[in-house]
Amino acid sequence: MKYDFQTFHLRRGIEAIKWDSIGNQPDDVVPLSVADMELLSPPQIISALKETAEFGMWGYTWWGERYGKAVQHWMRTRHNWEIDPAWIVQTNGVVQGLYAAVRCFTQPGDNVLIQPPVYYPFRRSIELNGRKTIENPLKLVDGRYEIDFDDFAEKAKQAKMFILCNPHNPVGRVWTPEELRRMGDICLENNVLVVSDDIHFDLIMPGYKHTVYATLGEKYAQNCIMLTAPSKTFSLAALCVANAIIPNKELHQRFYDEVNVSGCYTYSIFGVRALEVGYTECADWVDELLQHIHSNYLYVKNYMAENFPQIKVFDLEGTYLCWFDCRCFGLDEKALEKKMVEEAKLYLDEGYLFGKEGAGFERINLACPRNVLEKSLARFGEAFAAYKQ
Numbered sequence: 511m512k513y514d515f516q517t518f519h520l521r522r523g524i525e526a527i528k529w530d531s532i533g534n535q536p537d538d539v540v541p542l543s544v545a546d547m548e549l550l551s552p553p554q555i556i557s558a559l560k561e562t563a564e565f566g567m568w569g570y571t572w573w574g575e576r577y578g579k580a581v582q583h584w585m586r587t588r589h590n591w592e593i594d595p596a597w598i599v600q601t602n603g604v605v606q607g608l609y610a611a612v613r614c615f616t617q618p619g620d621n622v623l624i625q626p627p628v629y630y631p632f633r634r635s636i637e638l639n640g641r642k643t644i645e646n647p648l649k650l651v652d653g654r655y656e657i658d659f660d661d662f663a664e665k666a667k668q669a670k671m672f673i674l675c676n677p678h679n680p681v682g683r684v685w686t687p688e689e690l691r692r693m694g695d696i697c698l699e700n701n702v703l704v705v706s707d708d709i710h711f712d713l714i715m716p717g718y719k720h721t722v723y724a725t726l727g728e729k730y731a732q733n734c735i736m737l738t739a740p741s742k743t744f745s746l747a748a749l750c751v752a753n754a755i756i757p758n759k760e761l762h763q764r765f766y767d768e769v770n771v772s773g774c775y776t777y778s779i780f781g782v783r784a785l786e787v788g789y790t791e792c793a794d795w796v797d798e799l800l801q802h803i804h805s806n807y808l809y810v811k812n813y814m815a816e817n818f819p820q821i822k823v824f825d826l827e828g829t830y831l832c833w834f835d836c837r838c839f840g841l842d843e844k845a846l847e848k849k850m851v852e853e854a855k856l857y858l859d860e861g862y863l864f865g866k867e868g869a870g871f872e873r874i875n876l877a878c879p880r881n882v883l884e885k886s887l888a889r890f891g892e893a894f895a896a897y898k899q
């Protein structure tokens with residue numbers, strides 16, 4: 511490989527949320543929870559940001575033509591999606607975009623549809639804004655998560671908005687064009703606006719292909735808010751840069767006004783530069799990152815198959831978050847968490863955080879050097895030795 515995905519970097523004492531949440535631990539105890547990477551950003555981005563830092567003046571910043579062109583280039587070359595830069599509204603993050611979309615396009619008391627187990631801020635963005643969550647739980651069919659379309663059609667009748675997660679965090683599905691179209695048709699029939707969170711869209715494993723919802727056709731494009739970001743792809747979460755991309759002119763204007771009303775009018779120059787460099791110069795780095803993540807995924811899958819064959823490790827279609835089923839241990843969710851944290855010293859995202867459907871499951875972050883994963887799984891093996899088969 512041309513790039514280095516194996517060097518370990520301790521991130522303690524730098525206000526990293528994931529690291530601070532585990533308190534004082536030995537150096538080899540690395541949290542594999544929150545979806546940011548234990549890997550350096552591409553060297554091209556690091557050197558561009560050094561230049562920006564050395565310039566020494568960081569006044570109010572906007573997103574300009576170069577930025578719009580960089581987003582357009584990435585969407586065209588990586589996602590086969592022709593966008594007009596005028597469709598972009600930059601936000602500080604995808605979550606900010608979610609909150610803004612809920613406030614902007616629904617009224618207090620309206621129902622918003624989600625598909626648990628799912629990224630927990632979806633529910634919060636709905637309920638903290640005084641709206642109601644309705645659920646279309648994913649169903650497990652022969653070890654794969656699928657959409658319950660009958661239930662989706664029923665729930666859509668009551669909903670104003672649907673928040674789609676594609677690829678899906680935490681179950682790792684990359685929705686097929688057929689699945690997306692079927693959901694999209696139901697939404698169109700029922701006047702339900704689709705908000706598609708595609709933050710993990712660059713992280714697609716070999717053999718799978720991501721479809722941007724808005725590329726399904728004009729009628730789908732006109733009824734959606736696409737939430738995208740370079741943050742997962744290039745390890746930029748703290749630079750606060752994301753893009754809502756909204757082909758429908760009226761929806762775009764309303765969303766733009768909502769972001770302004772919430773007082774957001776300047777952006778991070780570091781985020782803007784990182785996006786420009788990432789989207790124009792770092793495609794080969796992403797290709798190698800994907801190989802690394804996929805090989806980490808195979809490592810987890812093989813480790814479990816050899817040591818705990820009763821644990822189902824779900825196919826990783828997209829994201830760097832691997833979902834596995836520990837219900838076979840027969841522990842309740844709190845007992846499982848206690849054993850993970852206190853005995854295995856493993857800080858993952860406990861499945862129940864994503865909704866009751868996730869209880870007994872674990873989500874492990876694969877965006878780390880291989881030796882971090884090896885040590886973590888070895889501790890898992892010791893803590894659960896009594897269950898080894």
Ligand SMILES: Cc1ncc(COP(=O)(O)O)c(C=O)c1O
Pocket residue numbers: 544545602603604605606629675679707709710739741747752
């Ligand atoms: C599905 C999904 N959406 C949004 C986010 C966070 O987005 P941001 O940091 O841009 O607010 C995450 C982070 O884990 C995520 O998994």
